[in-house]
Structure formats: C-alpha cells, structure tokens
Amino acid sequence: xxxxxxxxxxxRMTYILFLLFFILIGFLAYVVSFIIDWYFGAGFIFFYSIxxxxxxxxxxxxxxxxxxxVTSISKAKEAPASKFKQLHNIVEELCIASxxxxxxxxxxxDTAINAFATGRNPExxxxxxxxxxxxxxxxxxxxxxxAHELSHIKSYDVRTMTxxxxxxxxxxxxxxxxxxxxxxxxxxxxxxxxxxxIMIAMIGISILLAILTPIIAKMITFTISRKREFSADxxxxxxxxxxxxxxxALEVIEKDTxxxxxxxxxxxxxxxxxxxxxxxxxxxxxxxxxxxxKDRVRAIRGH
Amino acid sequence: MIDLIIxxxxxxxxxxxxxxxxxxxxxxxxxxKQVQNSWAQIDVQLKRQADLIPNLVETVKGYAKFEKKVLxxxxxxxxxxxxxKTPAQAAxxxxxxxxxxxxxxxxxxxxxxxxxxENFKALQEELSSTANKVAFARQFYNDMVMxxxxxxxxxxxxxxxxxxxxNKEKESFEASASERKNTKVDFSDLS
Numbered sequence: 001x002x003x004x005x006x007x008x009x010x011x012r013m014t015y016i017l018f019l020l021f022f023i024l025i026g027f028l029a030y031v032v033s034f035i036i037d038w039y040f041g042a043g044f045i046f047f048y049s050i051x052x053x054x055x056x057x058x059x060x061x062x063x064x065x066x067x068x069x070v071t072s073i074s075k076a077k078e079a080p081a082s083k084f085k086q087l088h089n090i091v092e093e094l095c096i097a098s099x100x101x102x103x104x105x106x107x108x109x110d111t112a113i114n115a116f117a118t119g120r121n122p123e124x125x126x127x128x129x130x131x132x133x134x135x136x137x138x139x140x141x142x143x144x145x146x147a148h149e150l151s152h153i154k155s156y157d158v159r160t161m162t163x164x165x166x167x168x169x170x171x172x173x174x175x176x177x178x179x180x181x182x183x184x185x186x187x188x189x190x191x192x193x194x195x196x197x198i199m200i201a202m203i204g205i206s207i208l209l210a211i212l213t214p215i216i217a218k219m220i221t222f223t224i225s226r227k228r229e230f231s232a233d234x235x236x237x238x239x240x241x242x243x244x245x246x247x248x249a250l251e252v253i254e255k256d257t258x259x260x261x262x263x264x265x266x267x268x269x270x271x272x273x274x275x276x277x278x279x280x281x282x283x284x285x286x287x288x289x290x291x292x293x294k295d296r297v298r299a300i301r302g303h
Numbered sequence: 304m305i306d307l308i309i310x311x312x313x314x315x316x317x318x319x320x321x322x323x324x325x326x327x328x329x330x331x332x333x334x335x336k337q338v339q340n341s342w343a344q345i346d347v348q349l350k351r352q353a354d355l356i357p358n359l360v361e362t363v364k365g366y367a368k369f370e371k372k373v374l375x376x377x378x379x380x381x382x383x384x385x386x387x388k389t390p391a392q393a394a395x396x397x398x399x400x401x402x403x404x405x406x407x408x409x410x411x412x413x414x415x416x417x418x419x420x421e422n423f424k425a426l427q428e429e430l431s432s433t434a435n436k437v438a439f440a441r442q443f444y445n446d447m448v449m450x451x452x453x454x455x456x457x458x459x460x461x462x463x464x465x466x467x468x469x470n471k472e473k474e475s476f477e478a479s480a481s482e483r484k485n486t487k488v489d490f491s492d493l494s
Binding site: 085086089090092093094096097098099139239241 | 337341344348425428429431432435436439440442443
C-alpha cells in the first residue's frame with residue numbers, strides 16, 4: 001500500500017472510531033439512563049443529556065490532549081537534550097531523513113526495552129523510549145527503533161492508535177460502572193411502577209452490554225495495531241537503509257524477559273513490542289496486540 | 304435535450320481539465336519548495352560538519368601529533384563547501400571533508416588515552432550524528448529531485464511543465480562512483 005493511501009486510511013479510521021465510540025456510548029448511556037429512571041422514577045432525559053455532554057467533552061479533550069494523557073499514564077518524563085544528547089541526535093537525523101518536524105522526546109525510567117509514539121498529528125507528536133532502550137541497544141539498533149516510531153507518526157498511525165487507546169479506556173470504564181450500578185441498583189429493589197417484563201429485558205441487555213463492550217473495544221484495537229507493525233518496520237528501513245539495525249534490535253527485545261511496569265492493557269498496543277510479557281492467553285493469536293517478533297524479523301530480512 | 308447533454312459533457316470536461324491543471328501546478332510548487340528546503344538542509348549540515356572538525360583537531364592535538372597536511376586539508380574542504388553553488392561542487396567538498404576526518408580518526412586510533420577522554424567521545428557522537436544527518440539530508444534531497452524530474456518528464460504533466468516554464472531538470476547530490484569508493488568512512492564503530 002502506498003503512503004498516501006495509508007495516511008488517508010488512518011484519517012478515515014479515526015472518524016470510524018469516533019462514530020463507533022459514540023454509537024456504543026450512546027447505547028450504553030441509554031440503558032444506564034433507563035435504569036436510573038426506573039430506580040428514581042424520573043430523570044431519563046436529564047441523565048441522558050448529562051451523558052451526552054460529558055462524552056462530547058471527553059472526546060474533544062481526548063483528541064487534543066491525547067499525547068499528554070498517554071505519556072502521563074505511561075509515567076514518561078520529557079528528556080532534556082543536555083542529558084540525552086545521543087537520543088536527540090538520532091531523532092533529529094531521522095527527522096531529516098523523513099522530512100518530519102522534530103517530535104517531543106520522552107523517557108520512561110524502566111530497564112525493560114520498549115518504545116512508543118503518540119500524538120494526534122506529526123506537529124503534535126511524541127516519541128517515547130525506555131531507559132533500557134538507551135543502555136542496552138547499540139546506536140544502530142536504537143536508530144532502527146526510533147525510525148519505526150517515526151514511521152507510525154508519518155503514517156498517522158499514532159492518531160488512530162492514540163484515539164483508540166483513550167476511547168477504549170472510556171468505554172471500558174463506563175461498562176464497568178454500569179456493571180456495578182446494576183448490582184447496587186437491582187439488589188433489594190423488587191417492585192416498581194414499571195411492568196417487570198421490560199425491566200428484565202433491559203437488565204438482560206445491560207448485562208450483555210457490560211460484558212460485550214470491553215471485548216468489542218479490545219477487538220477494535222487489535223485489528224488496528226497488528227498490520228501496522230509490519231508497515232512501520234518497512235518504512236523504518238526505507239528511512240535508515242539499514243535493515244540489520246532494526247532486525248537485531250527486535251531480536252534483543254525478544255530475548256528481553258522484563259515486564260514494563262508502566263504499561264497496561266489499554267496502552268499495550270502502542271508499544272513496539274508487547275510490554276505485558278508472560279500473558280499466555282488461550283486465544284493467543286486472536287488476542288495478541290503484536291505479531292510475533294520472529295515473523296517481523298523474517299519480513300525485515302526479506303526471507 | 305440532446306444539446307443540453309452535449310453542453311453538460313463539455314462543461315464537465317472543462318472542469319476536469321481545470322482541476323487537473325490546478326493540482327499539477329500545485330504539485331510543481333510544492334515539490335520545488337521541498338527540493339529547495341532539503342538542499343538548504345544539506346548545506347546547513349555540511350557546514351556544521353566542517354565547523355566541528357577544527358574543534359576535533361584542537362581536542363586531539365593535546366594527545367596526538369599531526370601532520371600539517373591534515374589541517375590544510377580541512378581548511379580546503381571547508382572553503383570548497385562554503386563556496387559550493389551546485390550539488391556536484393558540494394559533493395566534492397563533502398568528499399574532501401570526510402577524507403580529512405578519516406585521517407584524523409586514523410591518527411587518534413593509536414592513542415588510547417585520547418579514546419577514553421569524555422570530550423573526545425562527545426565529539427565522536429556529534430561527528431557521527433552530523434555525518435548521518437548529511438547522509439539522510441542527501442537521501443531526502445535525492446528522493447525529492449527524482450520526484451521532480453519524473454513529474455516534469457512524464458506525460459501528461461510534462462505538457463504543463465513546458466507551459467509554466469517548470470521544465471528544468473534538477474541535479475541530484477551524487478559523488479561519482481570512484482570518489483565514493485575512496486572516501487567511504489565507516490561510522491558504525493564510532494558509537
């Protein structure tokens with residue numbers, strides 16, 4: 001796929017994500033407001049509009065401050081050029097190679113080897129690496145990793161991935177809230193002015209939604225991140241013209257068994273390699289946020 | 304009715320042609336700008352590299368002995384870069400410069416105390432980074448030049464290129480094959 005269609009696809013993807021998010025939240029909020037209405041006997045429109053306003057405010061702020069949200073969740077600190085000269089140099093070099101403006105550079109104080117990029121567009125982008133990246137990779141390897149992250153920025157992957165992170169986080173939070181409310185709300189309340197049939201159906205739907213929402217939300221991020229890793233690897237090599245740098249860096253990362261403390265399920269798909277190690281799920285391939293490193297190295301070396 | 308359809312088709316064709324002219328003209332302007340910017344970038348990085356070398360020589364002097372020729376080579380390379388007007392001239396200057404660099408590092412190799420000094424290490428990082436920047440700027444510039452040359456030579460955009468006077472091919476930043484062989488500096492061991 002060529003670069004411009006990739007960028008166009010990412011921009012389209014952001015709209016679809018927002019749309020899906022609003023449909024999902026709208027539906028959740030409808031059910032929640034319905035239950036509240038039933039519980040208190042009034043206030044459906046009031047609660048529904050509160051949900052609407054809150055969600056809109058949340059969506060807008062998450063779009064404009066997504067980079068700050070993600071870096072603060074990940075406990076990343078801005079890296080001053082005086083202290084991280086080589087890191088700044090490598091980023092500057094690759095910005096020249098790619099024609100991108102220089103992003104902000106952040107560092108996570110963790111000895112695990114990992115990196116991610118975030119932000120809504122190349123002008124508001126952040127590249128973040130762990131201290132492990134700086135101490136345990138050679139210059140050429142670090143260059144490969146940074147080139148991979150800049151490729152995510154250039155293709156607007158960061159926008160889709162960051163927005164997905166923040167919106168999925170919100171959807172999960174809301175369904176969680178609903179689950180709790182359902183327990184508190186239903187216990188000890190046996191009768192109401194509503195007929196039981198509709199209420200039972202609504203409660204059934206709300207349970208189903210509370211279970212399904214996080215799963216649907218997760219599935220969205222999975223489909224987003226896996227294919228992107230391959231194309232970001234390819235663009236990275238186009239920039240550095242040194243496939244071995246990235247390939248050996250990935251091999252070092254694969255051997256690294258350390259878990260990244262500051263990463264969680266919501267941010268895992270942003271990283272260059274899965275930061276949550278040792279999670280052997282039953283449906284591993286379906287639920288993994290990253291393609292196997294072996295496959296990526298094979299693709300990079302071209303055989 | 305038939306007349307209206309014919310009129311509609313003619314108007315549609317005119318609109319499509321106009322849109323094509325506008326987008327192609329904008330592509331000319333945009334790529335030309337990118338070529339200019341990336342050329343400026345090469346220039347900046349080359350001069351930076353040239354400025355770093357006297358600094359390197361000063362640092363190394365305290366530890367190692369140099370032939371006079373090294374210094375004069377550096378000065379010559381700097382003047383060549385400063386006065387370069389075309390990519391080919393700048394490429395020649397860059398080759399001289401990396402040749403001078405090579406001989407400085409060759410001398411430094413036999414002084415372990417120098418290699419261990421913090422100042423020298425910092426300079427090495429700066430130099431390898433600047434060398435990378437020059438290489439990447441050159442890569443980006445050459446890509447843009449290729450894009451430009453393809454656009455102005457390819458049909459049908461070449462018709463518009465001639466019309467707007469944007470038909471001059473641009474020169475890529477290329478050292479000749481033999482020069483490239485002589486001045487290959489391996490920066491991978493520096494870090």
